[in-house]
Amino acid sequence: MCGIVGLFLKKEELRPQLGEMLTDMLITMTDRGPDSAGIAIYGDEAGGLKMTVQSDTPAVAFAGLDAALTEVLGGAVSMKVIDTHAVLTLPEGSEAAARAFLKARGIRIMGTGASMEIFKEVGLPKDVAARFGIRAMGGSHGIGHTRMATESAVTTLGAHPFSTGDDQCLVHNGSLSNHNQMRRVLTEKGFAPQTQNDTEVAACYISSRLAEGANLGEALEGTLEDLDGFFTFVVGTKNGFGVVRDPVACKPAVMAETEDYVAFGSEYRAFAKLPGIDTARVWEPEPATVYFWER
Template structure:
């Protein structure tokens, strides 16, 4: 039993309020999973490559990290430290070398892309959001998750969202029954999950399908055939977010849409503080149906 939220803004004048609205939505879902929380924020639609990283000892690991990376990449690197996370701006073509360098130092990579930043940690949503200043973050859309660990330990890396492709991440409510079998198959294909969380298996599955040349909608449809269990997936991309539920639709889900936004929540109460919610079209997404909104 976890809590998922998602918010896609149709109008640019609401962008400064994205973090504030997402934070309220996620805090409302706290009792669905109080052990850890995370949010992905999609800000600039186009810009330099950004990589969000995490360390349990940021004062040590982040000291001079930008200078060291700049030396490796032979190009300027900027770094914005936010609590246990840092957002690195890297030169074009520098991702592979940066990943190797960070892995060697034991610095964890949360995700990369030109618009996505991911922040996640152990703790209550209100505390995690406050640590990273999520309320002050603007953007076009975002997704969030508050976790109740059922299949793996309570760790930062076990928290959602999971990102295994550029500017793409996934949050999940439910459980997969064939994740170990799928983990082996994905590892053989070069998409090995790094944690024991079954949600990361789903994220790697989607990335593997995209690498095969299918589009995101087809990859989400593939989850209905290849992933067994009860699940609701919400996927964030550079341009929007998508939703799919298993064929039984076991896990709760509700959506709301106005002229200003599209919102997803595990429960309706997640929408309570959204502007204009009283006039929104509210519905429950159908089982085995892919929904997607893009800018």
């Protein structure tokens, strides 16, 4: 079933409240998917490449990791450890070498980008959000997901959001019927999914279209032609977020917009604690229609 939330803030003064608002929205969607949860936060740029990583044994995996990477990469690396995740800031041009080093150590990469940080784990949204201190995080926009596993195992890597490109991630409610076929096509293009989750296939598809020069709206339109199944996708990028539903609109979705923000939720109750929701323009996204907001 799964629950999705998204929030795009129009006003700079609201940035400190992003984590608080997103957390409340996601917790409200808990009964749509209690298996795992995750949130992508688009916050301040760090002056280098951000890489969010994860380990089941963080005390061991992250001990001295910044110093070891600094030596290997030949440039200063900073590290912020948050529970089972760590946010690394790497020198420009060092991503490939960093990936190889981390893979050799068995450390998983959750996402990369100038501003995006991704935090996801098995468990209820309230517990996952508390572990990572999401309420205290600020930023311009973010998306979140609480999962009911149907297509793959309940694992950290199977949790959403899926990130397959810098500052780009995707959450999904639904199921794709042609994901194995698309997996082969995308692998040939150099965008090979790393898990068995069909949602990662959709994320790789978006990344491939963006790499080909499409903008976010065009990439989302492409899903309607090339991906078969029933789905609602919410995609985050460095500049904003977008929404698209399949032509039948099988999965529930609702949006709200005020002068301060644009919000997405699988159900209206996700908006209950948002400021000014009583005067917001609220609507159900049309089937096979792309909506996106960018700075």
